[in-house]
Amino acid sequence: MLNPDPNTIQLTQDDYERYSRHLILPEVGVEGQKRLKAASVLCIGTGGLGAPLLLYLAAAGVGRIGIVDFDVVDTSNLQRQIIHGTSTVGKPKIESAKARILEINPYCQIDLYNTHLSSANALEIMAPYDIIVDGTDNFPTRYLVNDACVLLNKPNVYGSIFRFEGQATVFNYEGGPNYRDLYPEPPPPGLVPSCAEGGVLGILPGIIGVIQATETVKIILGQGNTLSGRLLLYDALKMTFRELKLRPNPVRPVIEKLIDYQMFCGIPQQKENEMEAQKAIAEINVNELKEIIDAGASDYLIIDVRNPNEWEIGRIPNTVLIPLPEIENGNGVDKVKSLLDGKKLIAHCKMGGRSMKALGILKQAGIDGINVQGGINAWSEQIDPAIPKY
Numbered sequence: 001m002l003n004p005d006p007n008t009i010q011l012t013q014d015d016y017e018r019y020s021r022h023l024i025l026p027e028v029g030v031e032g033q034k035r036l037k038a039a040s041v042l043c044i045g046t047g048g049l050g051a052p053l054l055l056y057l058a059a060a061g062v063g064r065i066g067i068v069d070f071d072v073v074d075t076s077n078l079q080r081q082i083i084h085g086t087s088t089v090g091k092p093k094i095e096s097a098k099a100r101i102l103e104i105n106p107y108c109q110i111d112l113y114n115t116h117l118s119s120a121n122a123l124e125i126m127a128p129y130d131i132i133v134d135g136t137d138n139f140p141t142r143y144l145v146n147d148a149c150v151l152l153n154k155p156n157v158y159g160s161i162f163r164f165e166g167q168a169t170v171f172n173y174e175g176g177p178n179y180r181d182l183y184p185e186p187p188p189p190g191l192v193p194s195c196a197e198g199g200v201l202g203i204l205p206g207i208i209g210v211i212q213a214t215e216t217v218k219i220i221l222g223q224g225n226t227l228s229g230r231l232l233l234y235d236a237l238k239m240t241f242r243e244l245k246l247r248p249n250p251v252r253p254v255i256e257k258l259i260d261y262q263m264f265c266g267i268p269q270q271k272e273n274e275m276e277a278q279k280a281i282a283e284i285n286v287n288e289l290k291e292i293i294d295a296g297a298s299d300y301l302i303i304d305v306r307n308p309n310e311w312e313i314g315r316i317p318n319t320v321l322i323p324l325p326e327i328e329n330g331n332g333v334d335k336v337k338s339l340l341d342g343k344k345l346i347a348h349c350k351m352g353g354r355s356m357k358a359l360g361i362l363k364q365a366g367i368d369g370i371n372v373q374g375g376i377n378a379w380s381e382q383i384d385p386a387i388p389k390y
């Protein structure tokens, strides 16, 4: 439980009306509502997880909320980032979030940090807050948030999502485990796909974000049992909740300072390797691809390495679907070999990244190919607007 002196906090007449359903709960009451009003919470990321949890924290009467994000609202965010709206597409997410929060609760103090949380600014940004909520989507930031919480001795309310599954827990609370006890080492770069690559059910972050909000409110009130020491695993397709026990690792290394988390997660090495591979792979733009297709493309094998679901959204004529995972597991490499028959290979995907990766794998198998810059989205913009850009 946080420990403000509730006697120094006053509830206003509006507070009594606004929070009446809280005030009649013995577990909240006037004292609990004062604790909520005195509390400060920093939410890192106002995307899928941050959106619902910020709405509920503000509605519950948390007195001060900080929001960190550097991104702007994109139309593809609206399927799940319900704090934002069509009218705020193109605007900074933190501004969009603040406007919506104040609509729900104009008495909440909102602090905005339009920045990338990094080792250089994390301690300063996080220090003034009682609780940190991690709503981000990448490993370097998760390790950064974890280590900064350990150094500052603050609870870290964690959530993560992918496709139909999510996880939530509370780290670094009352001597409990932290993120490094769950994941001592980051996964090899590129192994775990992001939601932008693998997709996510729009409702899923709502469920996990609301669990994070619930844990935050319980810590403030000092009520119930938190998820500290328990990792909650949710599967939306099976509609199951499972729990794993988490314990502090007795021999975990002591965190003494923040480090370079991009480096720790192997991302510069990955970028270097990708750049090396890219240097060796030729590229064409979509206009050049159109000329080849218009001329019959008889000397070419053009592969699309997106997922079958993306293929359903739209496809470039004369292309063969061989999804990247098939190329990664080797079957797709055999398929390319069998179809190639002396032809030149061209590969495309949605934006050009996955096809570059596929061509790198094929190159190692002795097959040279040409990448299409900008992928089918560039084709949709420049050649055929009838194909949906997504």
Ligand SMILES: Nc1ncnc2c1ncn2[C@@H]1O[C@H](COP(=O)(O)OP(=O)(O)OP(=O)(O)O)[C@@H](O)[C@H]1O
Residues within 6 Å of the ligand: 044, 045, 046, 047, 048, 049, 068, 069, 070, 071, 076, 077, 093, 115, 116, 117, 118, 135, 136, 137, 138, 141, 194, 195, 196
């Ligand atoms: N280091 C960081 N500092 C500040 N904000 C961060 C940091 N890392 C991630 N974020 C923010 O966390 C949010 C994560 O949410 P989410 O993955 O749902 O959104 P997204 O990046 O818009 O999604 P997508 O990648 O599918 O387009 C994003 O808004 C992102 O900008």
